[in-house]
Amino acid sequence: MKIADLYIRVSTDEQADKGYSQRDQEERLQKYCQANEITVRKIVYEDHSAKTFNRPEWEKLIGFLKKNKRKSDFVLFTKWDRFSRNAPDAYQMINILRGLGVEPQAIEQPLDMTVPENKMMLAIYLTAPEIENDRRGLNVFYGMRRARKEGRWPAKAPVGYVNRISECGKKYIAIDELQAPIMRWAFEEIAKAKYSTEQVFNKAYKMGLKCRKNNFFLLIRNPVYYGKIPVPKFKDEEEQLVNGQHEPLISSHLFYKVQAILNGKHRVINTKILSPSQLPLRGYLNCSKCTRTLCGSASKGRNAYYYYYHCSSICGCRHKAVEVNNEFLQVLTEYTLNENMAELFKYVIVDAYSNDTGEYRTSKNEYLKSIATFKERLNKARELLLNGDIDSKDYKEIKGDCESNIMLYESELVKLSRNKYSKKELEPIIDKAIYVLTRLDAIFFKSDNYGKRKIIGSMFPEKFTFENLKARTANVSPVFNCIYLINKELQRNKKGQKALKSILPSEVLPPGLEPGTKRL
Numbered sequence: 358m359k360i361a362d363l364y365i366r367v368s369t370d371e372q373a374d375k376g377y378s379q380r381d382q383e384e385r386l387q388k389y390c391q392a393n394e395i396t397v398r399k400i401v402y403e404d405h406s407a408k409t410f411n412r413p414e415w416e417k418l419i420g421f422l423k424k425n426k427r428k429s430d431f432v433l434f435t436k437w438d439r440f441s442r443n444a445p446d447a448y449q450m451i452n453i454l455r456g457l458g459v460e461p462q463a464i465e466q467p468l469d470m471t472v473p474e475n476k477m478m479l480a481i482y483l484t485a486p487e488i489e490n491d492r493r494g495l496n497v498f499y500g501m502r503r504a505r506k507e508g509r510w511p512a513k514a515p516v517g518y519v520n521r522i523s524e525c526g527k528k529y530i531a532i533d534e535l536q537a538p539i540m541r542w543a544f545e546e547i548a549k550a551k552y553s554t555e556q557v558f559n560k561a562y563k564m565g566l567k568c569r570k571n572n573f574f575l576l577i578r579n580p581v582y583y584g585k586i587p588v589p590k591f592k593d594e595e596e597q598l599v600n601g602q603h604e605p606l607i608s609s610h611l612f613y614k615v616q617a618i619l620n621g622k623h624r625v626i627n628t629k630i631l632s633p634s635q636l637p638l639r640g641y642l643n644c645s646k647c648t649r650t651l652c653g654s655a656s657k658g659r660n661a662y663y664y665y666y667h668c669s670s671i672c673g674c675r676h677k678a679v680e681v682n683n684e685f686l687q688v689l690t691e692y693t694l695n696e697n698m699a700e701l702f703k704y705v706i707v708d709a710y711s712n713d714t715g716e717y718r719t720s721k722n723e724y725l726k727s728i729a730t731f732k733e734r735l736n737k738a739r740e741l742l743l744n745g746d747i748d749s750k751d752y753k754e755i756k757g758d759c760e761s762n763i764m765l766y767e768s769e770l771v772k773l774s775r776n777k778y779s780k781k782e783l784e785p786i787i788d789k790a791i792y793v794l795t796r797l798d799a800i801f802f803k804s805d806n807y808g809k810r811k812i813i814g815s816m817f818p819e820k821f822t823f824e825n826l827k828a829r830t831a832n833v834s835p836v837f838n839c840i841y842l843i844n845k846e847l848q849r850n851k852k853g854q855k856a857l858k859s860i861l862p863s864e865v866l867p868p869g870l871e872p873g874t875k876r877l
Contacts, residue, residue, distance in 0.1 A: 359395045361431035362418065362459075363387075366403040366439045382435050389433070389464045398429060407442040408490065410450055419453070427458035437463045437479070438486035447483045505588045508602040515576055516540060516568045517606055530581075530603045537606055539566045540582070544607050547577065548614045578619065583612040595753070610768035617765065635664040635678055637809040638685060645822040646672040653678065666823070676823050684827055685813075689801055691829075692816065692837045694794040695844045702794075702840070703787050724766045731766075735759040794840065 365382045379402055390397050399421070405412040422429060432454060434440050440461060441447035454461050460470070466482050468475045504511040510530045514520045517540035518530040543561045547554060558566075558573045568576065580587055580598055584605030590596040636653035644651055647670055655662040664678035694702060738755040741747045747755075793800060801812050821831035833841070 359393075359430045360398050360428070361390060361395045361433045362399040362401065362422075362429055363390075363397055364401050364403065364415070364418065364432055364434045364439065366405070366407060366412075366434070368404060368406055382439070385435055386433055386464065395431065395433075407438065407440070407486070409443060410441070410446055422454070422457045422459055429459050432459055432461045434461075434463055436465050437482035439463070441483060442486040442490050444480065444483040444487055502588065502591065505586050506599060508586050508599050510581060510586060510601065510603065515579055515581055516566065516572075517576075517582065518603065532604055532606065535565070536567060539564050540576070541606055543573075544577065544582070544611055544615055547618060548611055550618050554619065577615060580612065582606045583609045608768070608771075609764070610772045613761075613765045613768050633664075634806045635682075636666065637806055638666065638681060638813065641813055641817060641820055642666055642681070643820045643822050644668040644670070644672060644674045645824050646674045650820060651676075681823055681826075684823070686798070686801075688826060688829065688831075689812075689816075690798050691844065692833070692840050693797040693844075694791065694840045696795050698844065699791050699795055703784075703791055705839070706787050707783065721770065724770050728763055728766045731759040731762050 363383070363386045365379050365386070367379055367382070383400065387397065389395075399418075401414050401418050403412055403414040405414075410416075418432075422432075437447075440463065441450065451461055462468070463482070468479055468482075470476070470479075501511040509528070510518075511528070514530040514533075517533055517537040519533045520528060521531045522528050539561050542564070543557050543566070546552060546557045546560070552560075554574065554577070555570065558570055561573070562568070566573070576582075581601060581603070582605065584601050584603070585598040586601045588594075588597045588599060633653075633655075635655070639653040640650065642651040643649070647668060649668050649670055649672075651666045651674065652669055653664060653666050655664045657663075666676045666678055666681055668674040735756060738747065738752055738759075742749065742752045797812070801809055804812070816833055816837050817831060818834050819832045825831040
């Protein structure tokens with residue numbers, strides 16, 4: 358009596374489209390075995406695609422057949438598309454089964470392989486499902502490409518968006534209220550160029566971002582976040598960006614600024630150094646004896662810990678943290694804006710901003726000139742392509758580079774116009790800034806360590822030594838230099854004093870015969 362193993366395969370899509378079911382296949386296979394006096398040894402149920410033979414249950418069946426070689430006569434299934442939808446893989450698997458002494462057979466499409474002409478029918482049975490799969494896949498591809506051209510996102514929504522279906526049945530993506538703020542924050546942090554992309558991701562992940570690192574690196578280059586849908590290159594159609602129907606999460610300027618940083622066109626500022634509250638200046642102090650930056654640590658005394666700024670080399674540079682911190686507070690007091698001079702400071706800022714119109718025009722003209730240059734370069738490349746001086750590959754590279762730079766400068770123009778304030782809009786901002794500057798020492802004293810370090814970084818654009826800090830020769834930012842000038846220099850000319858001192862010598866030789874004698 359013949360022995361057979363039954364193979365029953367179905368997928369969710371096939372059940373929905375064609376009404377296949379495992380019970381139905383099993384019933385037909387069992388009836389066939391009873392009618393032909395075949396003993397059923399094993400029934401295998403599969404719910405994977407037939408495009409490949411990388412299916413869990415099928416691999417278990419092959420392993421079972423190898424352990425029980427030539428103990429089974431058939432592997433039965435209803436149709437050949439239950440066996441495979443890939444003709445080359447199917448032929449290879451048939452040879453493997455025959456090597457194990459097993460004959461694969463479809464009960465509704467039986468073939469006698471001893472008859473050579475039946476091999477042609479086998480090719481038809483195996484190729485027809487493969488063609489059906491390819492046609493279905495091509496239809497899906499064209500449908501998704503058409504959706505992209507119409508500005509719709511036809512796939513799973515990227516992090517920050519969720520898939521939705523409108524009342525008319527159209528699918529679209531909407532902003533995710535939970536994930537969108539985190540992704541927007543991530544773009545803004547990368548644009549600041551203070552932290553590496555990985556550090557921004559780690560922080561965003563702690564904030565609740567539902568995304569892995571590799572996927573995050575792909576997402577921050579996706580133009581969908583600023584309202585564009587990418588349409589990939591296909592045959593003679595070039596790659597293009599179309600306006601999306603969804604709401605953008607960020608501005609185009611922010612997106613291209615992030616791309617410039619990711620491409621290495623902007624330098625990333627050194628990462629912030631964390632330090633305890635007793636060492637706010639750690640990372641800002643240079644060693645006065647060598648070229649290293651002073652680190653900081655605590656030494657345990659008999660009753661307490663004592664903090665020091667010290668060099669990690671053998672040069673021996675070491676300062677008590679209390680003395681350095683107190684010296685910095687004295688310096689900070691001198692650079693805190695005098696309340697009596699606040700109005701003068703405000704006048705200077707407003708006047709300087711009014712004079713900035715010329716600089717605004719200069720920047721605008723530079724951006725327009727750059728855009729015109731890249732457009733001219735693109736036109737020249739097009740002429741060279743038409744004349745046959747360059748090939749299409751070189752033209753595409755030039756075109757991509759020019760279009761990317763044009764979009765970057767256009768976004769800079771948009772930002773330039775948005776950042777131009779009127780006088781009425783500017784004054785409240787200045788008033789708020791002056792309020793902070795007149796109370797800078799008090800704010801520094803009450804701030805946590807993070808706030809203190811932000812103030813230190815805003816004052817000193819470069820690192821300094823303790824000796825330079827004490828001698829007031831450390832390089833200070835222009836804003837605080839202006840405050841120092843207002844506080845100190847402009848207060849010297851008090852009422853009743855001469856503004857100019859005489860440049861003549863205080864002692865003059867008396868008139869008379871030479872040699873003169875000093876008058877007492």
